[in-house]
Amino acid sequence: MTNTADCWTRLEQAERETLKALFAADDGRVGRYSGTLAPGDGDILFDWSKTHLSDELVAGFEALAQAAGFDAAREVMLSGDMANPTEGRAAEHTAQRGIGADESVAEADAFHMRMRGLVEAIHDGVFGQIRHLIHIGIGGSALGPALAINALARPTAEWRAPVDVHVVSNIDGNALEAAFEACDPATTMIAVASKTFTTIETMTNAASAVQWLEESGVSDPYGKVVALTASPDKAVEWGIDETRVLPFSESVGGRYSLWSSIGFPVAMAIGWDGFAAFLDGAAAVDRHFADTDGFANLPLRAAFADLMYVQLRGCQTRAVFAYDERLGLFPDYLQQLEMESNGKSVTADGKPLGRQSAPITWGGVGTDAQHAVFQLLHQGTIEVPVDFIAVKQPGHDLDPAHHAILLTNCFAQGAALMAGKENDDAARAYPGNRPSATILCDAMTPATLGALIAFHEHRTFANAVLLGINPFDQFGVELGKQIANQIAAGEGDGFDPGTEALLAAAGLKD
Structure with a gap:
């Protein structure tokens, strides 16, 4: 069996063609490098034809996937075996969607039913009139809910969310005060999302939120708090009644936790049926990822392109532009x-990895970004692969011209990046041969968003397997937090002179 080093050597020696040459040599390129998934209520088109992938490179990456043990690693992850060796645990986010070890799927179903009961009780007025929810978390406990609520809970002429949700993550008190200003404490509940229920930013914000309820005259402030955690005992110790503690499994990582009880604010905003459809959309992608091999596996195909640009073409960033305001938080x-x-x-x-790992992911919203950063994409000296994400059906009732202009600009940017344009004036010349991929959704529904997120989860996993790394730990976030805790405890001696001077200047140290 060929080893991964030999595969990388073969890939590095592969012939490199321009995008125009690849299209000229293959009339069927668009069809062969595009694929469609149907998560339940509309299709999603994934078009990777404007990338520099070639048949030779695809064959090389398929050989690399085999040498890296991709099929076995996929089975380990999806079956609930130990996919996270450094922490000695499984990575069971797919069990939240129905794919995994039988006992884990059953536990996830039970936790979902517990969450559904609380969501429906709140909607039915068991806790009095509840119009607002302040959801407090950080990292995956906040980014996922904020994305889903921003995408799915926008009011229309026919519908308004049953509860207005405000997601607060930053320890900066300005963020929490803004949520307070938007909410009536008499009709507000608080959700505290922390896997360990010890995260300092989250717990500090939570304490301030309870204090706000108390100072506003709410007679039982802790009675308005819901805990979303893998450490239910700590939540009860903190003061939350066990009936309002929504657990999830320790084997569900923070950035993969939106499908668990961390999705409580999403269900509060769009209703349980919407949240169930969100899970079903992700499960449709899980089934595709589990049952499809090689280049036909769309998340794996995306990983082939990702690795090509980082490892073979030296790209250090990847840009993502959502041409839909509802997906404005997707790059984040x-x-x-x-x-x-x-x-x-x-x-x-x-x-030691011995090669580059993940690129820097960045992006924004079209068409705003066209007037800000696209100058570099078109004429700068740094090659940046771009993903465009668009939705065929608009999320508003204004003149259809709005959406037509939006989509036209999205597709035009991909065409312009590839084609370029010659000009005798070098300042007005566009080199072209710049890559992009496009994801086009029929509509922005809970199932579609669930599928989009699951696609990128599996794309990320596939990248990790082909590089030989563990995508499920995150020790790199710990050191800075440890030092901050030392400073807060008055134990932070012996820092570099620059840090010591900053602490003194901010009044944090004599």
């Missing part, structure tokens, strides 16, 4: 998913 969500998962310098067995 992907930043954590991809960079926290795959920003590693060692392999899963602790050896």
